[in-house]
Amino acid sequence: MRRSDRSLLVTRVAVAGAAAAVLLLFTGLSALLLWGGPGSEDRPALQAVPGLLATNGPWLVAVALGVVLAAAAAAGPLHRRWVAAPAQLAEQAEVLLGPEVQRNLTLPGAAAPLQALAAHINALAAQRDALRADIAGEVASASRHIEQERQRLAALMSELPQSVVVCTLDGRVLLYNRRARLQFRALSGAPGAAGGAELLGLGRSIHAVFDRELVAHALASVQQRLQRGAEQPSAQFITSTPSGQLLRVRLSPVRAVAEKAAREAPQGRAGPATLAGFVLLLDNVTREFEADAENTRWPLEDMRGSDVLQAAQARIQAGGRLACTLGTVDETLWLRVDSYSLMLALAGLAERVHEELGLRQVQLRLQERPEGEGDSGGPRRAQLDLLWTGPALSTETAMGWELDALPRSGAAAGPGGPPSLSVREVVQRHGGSVWFERERTRHEAFFRFVLPLAAETALLETLEAADTGDEGRPDYLGFDLFAASQHQRALDDRPLAELSYTVFDTETTGLDPATDEILQIGAVRLLAGRLLKGESFDQLVHPGRSIPAEGIAIHGITPAMVAGQPPITTVLPAFHAYARDTVLVAHNAAFDLRFFQMKEAATGLRFEQPVLDTLLLSAVLHPAQASHRLEAIAERFGVSVQGRHTALGDALVTAEIFRRMLPLLAQQGIVTLGQARAAAQKTWYAQLRY
Known part of the structure; x- marks a missing residue:
């Protein structure tokens, strides 16, 4: 023992x-x-x-x-x-x-x-x-490898002669090169001094520039080609921007990590679930287009005719009020078209058939136009019909439908968007023609579109069908660009740590929003806890009135500094675009927002996104503190104050404070935007009104 x-x-x-x-x-x-x-x-x-x-x-x-x-x-x-x-x-x-x-x-x-x-x-x-x-x-080793890959990618993108933007599947910007940044700045129409006021930025939505449905249409076209086995499909479209520029955009897919395994599985086919995002290559073709002798034409792309009809069919049936079937469709035909505008034209006419004739079904058919029917000696063409059985139209009514402007949607429908086109103008873009016909013996009526065929269609189809092997495939980078995409949930239910923020501040001539004016707007963006100082907004504003001497002693903005600067009616729309799709953050935000509100009539703009106020959040986190002034909070959190009482300087301090508040809010169980807003509303400071 x-x-x-x-x-x-x-x-x-x-x-x-x-x-x-x-x-x-x-x-x-x-x-x-x-x-x-x-x-x-x-x-x-x-x-x-x-x-x-x-x-x-x-x-x-x-x-x-x-x-x-x-x-x-x-x-x-x-x-x-x-x-x-x-x-x-x-x-x-x-x-x-x-x-x-x-x-x-x-x-x-x-x-x-x-x-x-x-x-x-x-x-x-x-x-x-x-x-x-x-x-x-x-x-650490993997991080070094990833950083090397990032540096290589950055070097490669910086040398490209084209503008390159990489997006998640829902359109959030992940990467872009310097040329894209400069090009978007020119397209935005923002004041020159408002660095970063362009529409492009990490985490921003590409739909701020391109109509969401236009991008979705291009993605659908790419997915259709993937399902047929094409290895590297792409879609091209031409779009006009709010500033009147023409962009040629080429969209290519970025595959999900599991794509190869899905393709090698029995009967595995690439489809929508295999896409993780897309890459956009952009060229400004405004001058090229203006210099073209045939300036009535619109830059077009080659696209399989059956794909155009399937897209139009889906668009017509989207509302659930009208059925659309496909009749005779020649699968070998390739069209040279602007597929998006043509789809809108067909859907617009179908909607008129439903609304004014009371019909609930139409049909689309496509075939090559026989020689000798008004096109002898010219290039080969296709005829695309929108057909229905039942009552016909008078010639005057049909012409009216062709000349009426088509409804716009998405970004195109907003202020300053491109003008609406008519069906006739869409066809003229293609160098084609459209007319209305009746077949009395069959009780049928149809609109016939005569459109150009793409050149060498057989070669195009052969090359795309044969391009299914691994040879020549692009190398994929060894890191996942798309894992952080979390933009499908409602904002109030989103974790604070995942949201994109615009932290801003203003300097004004005084403290009365009814009589004083904005002198400066400064802002910086915060994405996933990362402060994007390179995408800041800093713009002086001509107030259209005198600047009181007592105010100059505080903010240091003199009449000479604002001389020649743009008015608020120019600067505020630029800032509105900069802050789009983000949560606004400011210290004593109600004061700044009241100044914005006073300009709603002059600009037609409203800031309707969620707002968080560091003043209120400080009262939530530290209710026993005697002061919640910006300097006091900065001292409490150990934030260095630089450029105090300049709009950008105060915005940077506020951003650093807010970034350090996030983990403390989480410790109190405040982890979502909705929880933060609810907690802030319960504080005494939330009862103040301006």
Whole structure:
């Protein structure tokens, strides 16, 4: 038997003996007292008990107390060894679970079995630390590799002669090169000094420039070609911008990581689920288009005719009020078209058929136009019909439908968007023609579009169908650009750490929004906790009035500085575009927003996105603090204040403060935008009105 086991056995026997002695002593005393009650005179042996107790009582009590004290003295060390020591071991082991804790467990005076257990825990912790070190090394190595890939990508993109923008599947910008940034700045029409006021920025939506449906149409075209087995399909379209420029855009897909596995699986086919995003290559073709002798034409793309009809069919049936079937379709025909505008023209005419004739079904058909039908000697053409059975139209009504402007949607429908086209203008873009016909014997009526065919269609189809191997495929970078795309959930349910923010500030001529004017707007963007200083907005504004001397002493903006600067009616739309699709953040935001609100009539703009106020959030986090001024909060969070009372300087300080507030809000259970807004509204400062 080991020594520790013998000590444990002796201790247990001593405790058990002491407890038994105490129990027997008090049991005996109790029995004697009971037996000495009524009737004890019949038991002569017990008649001597009272005298015995009277004589030896103190001695017996002393013995009993001694036994009790001995038992207590034996129990103390046992409690420390077998109750307190395991509890200490558990608490120390809990500390070891921390991610940055490296220490050994120590249990002075603990029993040998507990010491052995502590040694085993220390060994396991050492193994864990070694594994952590190995993982950290692997992560560091992978990070260096990723950074090298990023640098190579940045160098490659910077040298490209075209503008390149990489987007997630829902249109959020992930990467762009310098040429794209400069081009978008020119397209935005923003004041020259408003650096970053262009529509392009990390996390921004590309749909701020391109109509969402136009991009969706191009993606659908690419997905159709993927489903047919094409390895590197792309779609091209021409679009006009709010500033009147023409852009030729080529859209190419970015495959999901699982694409190869899906393709190699039995009957695996590429489809919408295999796309993770897309790349846009952009060229400004305004001058090229203006210099073209055939300036009535629109730059077109080659597209399979059946794809055009399928897109138009989906568009016509989108509202659920009108069915569209496909009749005779020549699958070999390739058209040279602007597929998006042609789809809108067909859908617009179909909607008129439903609304004014009460019909619920139309049909599309496509075939090559026979020679000798008005096109002899010219290039080959196709005829595309929108057909229905039932009542016909008068010639005057049909011409009216052809000349009416088509409805616009998405970004195209906004102020300053490109003008709406008519069906006739769409066809003229193609160098084609359109007319209305009736077939009385069949009770059919149709609009016929005559459109140009693409050149060398057989070669195009052959090349695309054959391009299914791995040879010539582009190399994919060794990092996932698209894993952070989380833009499908409602904003209030979105985690604060995932949102994109515009942190802004204004300088004004005074404190009264009704009579004073904005002198400067400064802003910076915050995306996933990262401060994007390179995409800042900083613009002086001509106030159209004098600047009080007491204000100049604070913000330092003099009349000479704003001379020649654009008015607020020019600057505010630029800032509105800059802040689109983001959450606004400001210190005492109600003050700045009231100035914006006063300009709604002059600009037609409203800032309707969610707003967070660092003043209110400071009151949520630190309600016991005496001051929630920007300087006081900055000092509390250790934020260096530079450029105070300049719009951009204050915006940068506010952004740093807000960034450091996010983890503290999370500790209080405030993790979503909705929770932050609800908490801020409960503060006293939220009751102030301007």
